[in-house]
Amino acid sequence: MGVTRGKLAKRTGCNAETIRYYEKIGLMPEPSRSTTGYRQYNQEHEQRLQFIMRGRELGFAIEDLKSLLELVDRKVVSCGEVSRLARIHLASVHQKISDLQRIEDALSKTLRSCSGENVPECPVIDALFLGTDKF
């Protein structure tokens, strides 16, 4: 009863080594073992792993997911606490986006003044060396 690590990996799309890693850091519980020591995963493990994978896709840190899963495990899921964590995360995603947009802006401005030809004057290099006010 129960699937091996490799099969769980295939079913979820998670790397098999990553599953072992999640167990090591306490994000996935230790599953039961076969007589020969093979891990045996059940439906609950699969759901939990998918929870983790969806959370990671949304950019939640491992620690965030630990907190969320702890709430689930203790069955004290309160929408208040969850939405607080999610809003904090949303704010940091927002911050990352605007940082990257600033970078994109500076880069594309500099590239626009670049001929792209094989001439030795390069505005990209100059901008990095001289620090124009673009950055």
Next chain:
Amino acid sequence: MGVTRGKLAKRTGCNAETIRYYEKIGLMPEPSRSTTGYRQYNQEHEQRLQFIMRGRELGFAIEDLKSLLELVDRKVVSCGEVSRLARIHLASVHQKISDLQRIEDALSKTLRSCSGENVPECPVIDALFLGTDKF
């Protein structure tokens, strides 16, 4: 003649340990030393470090900066090659932004359906567990 590592750190705003790290990985050259073994940095080192710092701020990877600085060192800076590297980097910044925007979208959509009150039904947790088509 020349400033110590700590002083270069202060002048550039770079962490002093980071300067040592950049030397170790071959991004900064080994400077000359005082009789007692202290590193002595000059103007050229400072310019190079600022180049690196501006590049990092723009999200260039260390390896990218190595490539760019190699072109500079060999005095074969051709705008063609530089702009090629910069365009590749710009594309990856662009990709990151749109990934994050997708995440932002999914998160804020889910949060909108969340009351934020202390009720046990939480759409954020449900979304992670059940995998709604939002993600």
Next chain:
DNA sequence: GCTTGACCCTGTAGTCACTACAGGGTCTAT
């Protein structure tokens, strides 16, 4: 029954770009 190959186990080291010690030496000011 034996072999082959695909799986599983463990622990450890590598990735990236730093950061933070520990355990020593040096420099400057009082």
Next chain:
DNA sequence: ATAGACCCTGTAGTGACTACAGGGTCAAGC
């Protein structure tokens, strides 16, 4: 002379994995 701020080296830690090395196990085919 001594205190405190600096400098040196090497190493270990971060986050989130990934990739071995060196073994054991399982299922299929012959």
